[in-house]
Amino acid sequence: MPKVKFISHQKEVDVPAGKTLLYAAAKAEIPIDSVCGGKGTCGKCKAMVIFGDRGTPTAAEREHLTPEEIEHGFVLACKCHVLEDMVVELPHKKDSSNRKTAFVHIKQPEVVEASIEKYLIKLKRPTAKDLRPDCDRLLNSLPLDGLRVSREVLATLPRVLREKSFNITAVLANGKLIAVEPGDTTQRKFGLAVDLGTTTVVGSIVNLYSGEIMATSATANLQQAYGADVVSRITYAVQQEQGIEQLQNRILRTVNLLIDDLLAQTKIDKFEVYELIVVGNTAMSHFFLGVDPAYLAAPPFIPAFTGPFSLRAAELGLGMNPQGRVLVLPSIAGYVGSDMVGVMLATNMDQRKDISLAIDIGTNGEIVLAGRGRIFVCSTAAGPAFEGAQIKYGMRAAEGAIESVNIDSDADVQLKVINGSPPRGICGSGLIKAIAEFLKAGIIDSSGRFNNAQTAPKDLSSRLKERFIKRDDGACFVLAWGRESANGDNIVITQKDIRMLQLSKAAIYAGINILQKEMGISESEINQVFLSGAFGSFIDIESALVTGLLPKIPAERIVSVGNAAFDGALLALISKTSRTRTFFLPGVVEHLELSTRVDFQEEFVNALNF
Amino acid sequence: MVDIINKIKDAVMSGQADQIQALVKEALAADVKASDILKEGFIAVMDEVGEKMSKDEIFIPEVLAAAKTMQTGLDLLKPYLVESESEYTGKVVIGSVKGDVHDIGKNMVCMMFEGAGFEVIDLGVNVPDEEFVENVKNQQPQILALSSLYTPTMLAMKDVIDALTDAGLRDKVKIIVGGAPVTQLFADDIGADGYAPDASKAVLKAKELLGN
Known part of the structure; x- marks a missing residue:
């Protein structure tokens, strides 16, 4: 070969x-x-x-x-x-993973209430008068009645009991006996929370007594070779023989790499990790469990399950205690996954008294509007523009990406590049900022059309006017001249790039509008807006308002909440109460399918202009 | 005459639907021929609209406003046009394929075809294969235009083509395909006659396929 x-x-x-x-x-x-x-x-x-x-x-x-x-x-x-x-x-590409872990919120919960419990038990040794089998001996001494000993626990039980002279630690998960360990291990129990991102998978290892995050790590999702977005991957999975298995193997490998790294960083033994909480978009949840995602991809976008779904780690071959529990948090619909449930949990939207809006912006924009005793969600096809795809010089937020642009009408363009290196391209948050600056400086008009050196406002500096250029692909504006860029190319924003961004922002805006209509409220009644996800954390809020990505809501009501999906997974890991709350959400949350609504297309067209 | 025609063109280009009927009436009152209003005014300006759209100079809202203005003008003009069918370019059956509910792009294609003098039969969105076949059979269009904006529904275009082949109608009609994820390579792969990257190029492609 x-x-x-x-x-x-x-x-x-x-x-x-x-x-x-x-x-x-x-x-x-x-x-x-x-x-x-x-x-x-x-x-x-x-x-x-x-x-x-x-x-x-x-x-x-x-x-x-x-x-x-x-x-x-x-x-x-x-x-x-x-x-x-x-x-x-x-x-050359530096992965954007580092940027992803940087904003993980480390929240100390008020009460740690793990579902994993450990009991130190001293069993009576067998004697001539006490001939009970090991299994009965164990069950008789456990603090709870009605427990079962699984075959896996039974398999090694005789030696385990005798290794530390019948001193054992029983490990229970949600009241079920999952492991018996020799001696006293009650000082140590750990769990994992993982967010299965389409691009990056983030995970933390957590001390289940204190709730302390011991380490956090991120790694590129190995499924990317089969497509950058979930729709491509679903298409692959459905069309290739064993495609579903391949995609499942890839995500499980990714999670195992992540677990290995977390264990190595903390010197925790894999047998001490008893629980894994998983969130992700609905397609990722399907892939993770090896479930056929075919009908997620076409209208009416029906998932195979919403869950929650629980299974043993051994069933997936994960590098933690094989008897440990894996819990995939519930999803809401085909394009509203457990990651959004995580966001709701972390922001407490389901329990707030006021009206709040959460938006997770990616290839799909997921939007939740909660208030007046109801919770509405929708997913809107924002397209990949925010992630840098289909943008001429678009790239992910990695080294060399322009992440911010400032334009001073009587001076010039100022760029901020990730890691301060020569620019290679522009990432989604940089693009939004650039376009907001274009609007303010009159480089583009409210229809999104480029002005040129003649039609631009008179007070624009000559250095800025030089930046309007024509190329084969149409009108452009130069952000970085070839002499400053990493590969010698002029880095430009094209007219088409602006059109792509208009499509994306209109999809989000229209989605928000439809939810407002459904709840019967106006934007002024929204008390709090949460922007989650990588993009939501780095986006300049003023630019989001200027470009009309967000409705006109006072900026002080808008907060970035980082990777709230992951925070939700962490909360579910250390708090049984929080976890249980998620189980009810699929039945409570009202999902609106936008693609079949005529009014969505109207709202969308209306939202295209700036 | 040039003056009023230019006013009509400006009104369409800037999407002033509320003024177009008055302008058309004014032109008719000044004895401008209905067919000239159509050809020199509407068809010419929609060509311009298409060209600007191809270059991304104008965008969906402006195109839709222009198209709406043209429609409003055409509604008034139509009764005067019945006599002369000389502008009739052909008949198009169009729809978004099964599973695909995207409307806007397909509607723009419809409008560009109408602007170019085609008779357009719009089957809407999420159209089953059989409905395409039925309409090709009964309406006998020269062009069948298929739209898909969504990767998983792209293959439904092939299903339509296969269904036409099975019904023995494949050689009765030229098939053009389009939509964001569609490419020339894909069009060739599924055996379409043509592909166009946007609404105005769709009209050009259709005309090319019809040999005019």
Whole structure:
């Protein structure tokens, strides 16, 4: 089999001849941006073949690569077939994972109320007069009646009892005996909370006595090789033989990598980890459990289950105590997942007396409006613009991404770049800020159309006016000239980029409007707005208001709450009461399917202008 | 005449639906031929609208406002046009395929076709394969236009084409496909006759396929 060496990642894999580079990268567990999932339509999976036959450029490659790039050996990883040994360089990318862990809220709960309980028990030794079997001996001494000993516990019970002279610790999860350990282990019990993000998976290991977070870690979701968004992955899962298993294996591997890292950081033994709480979008919950997601992807978007769903860690092969419990928190609907349930829990929306709105912005914008005794949710297809996809110089929030733009009408453009390095592109929060600045400076008009050096406001400085340029792809505005950028290209915002952002922001705005209509309230009655998720944490709130991504609500009522989905998972881990609250949400929350509503399309068109 | 035609064009371009009927009446009163109002005014300006849309210079709200203005004007103009059918370019059956409920993009395509003088039969959204087949059979359009804005429903376009083949109607009609996730490669793959990246190019593609 030909070998493919990825020099940028110092990894080498064997792949069957004829497989694509994207396949090879997936096998090497190197995340590549593959927004379209290998269809050759997004052009994001660029790679450079340094050695080996790159084949004839395909039509898709000619469309997405410049002649110079093709000349220099650039290919689309999804279209380049490996026929012989190859050496490949991937564009340098620092993962955005670090940025994800930076904003995890560390909230100390008021009362820790874990569902894992440990009891130290001294059993009577067997004697000639006490011939009870080990199992009965154990059950008779346990503090609760009606417990069962599972086959797995029974399997090692005889030695476990005798190892520390019949001193044992019984471990109960929700009142069920899950493990028996030799000696006194009552000082140590740990649990995990994990947020299965489409792009990044975040997890923490928590001391279940104190509620203290011992360590937090994030890792790229290894499913990315099968598509950047869940719809591509569902399409893959449904169309490929064993696609569902492949996707399940990938997410389980990702979670195991994360668990290994957390255990290594804290020197906690995997057998001391008894519980895992999982949140994620509905598709991720399906993938995690290996459930067929086919009908999530097409109207009317029916999930196989909403849950909650509980099972033993061993059933998934997770690297924690095999008898430990895994609990996937309930989802609401096909596109409103347990991550949103986590947000509701962390923000207490379901118990607040006032009217509150929570928005999680990603490829899908999930919106919750709670108040007047009701909770409405919807999901709106915001498109990938906020994550940098389908934007000419769009990229994820990683090193080299422009994250903020300031425009001073009588001076020039000022950029803020992640890690202060030369700019390579712009991330979603940078894009929103740029466009808000464009509006304020009169670089674009309220319909979103670019002005030009002639039509722009007179007081615009000449340095700014120089930045209006025309290219083959239409009118653009230069944010960073080639001499300042990482690869020598002018980094521009194109007219099309602005149109993409208009589509995205209108989808969110229209979604919010529909929920308000349904509840019969106006925006002025919304007392609190929570912005969750990575994008919501980094977005400049004023820019969100200027561009009309958010309704006109006083800025002081809007707060970023970080990864609230994950906070919700942490709360569910350490508080039985909180956890139980989530179980009722699927029955209480009213889900609105926007795609079938005529009024949504009207609201959407009305929200397109700035 | 040039003056009033230009006023009509400006009104359409800037989406002034409330003024268009008065302008059309004014033109008719000044003895401008209805067919000239259609051709020099509406069709010409919708070409311009299409071109600007292709370049992203104007966007959905402006296109929809222009289209609405044109519609309002056409409603008034239609009775005067019955005599001359010379502007009739062809007949289009159009719809978003099964599973797909997106309306806006498809509606813009409808309007661009109408603006170009086509008769448009809009089957709406989430249209079952059979309904496309039935309409191709009964309406005998020259063009069948299929829309999908959503990756999982793209393959439903192929189902429609296959259903037409099974019904022995495939060679009776030219099929064009479009929508955000659709590409030329995909169109070739499923055996469509043409692909267009936006509403105005759809009209150009249709005309090209019809050989005019």
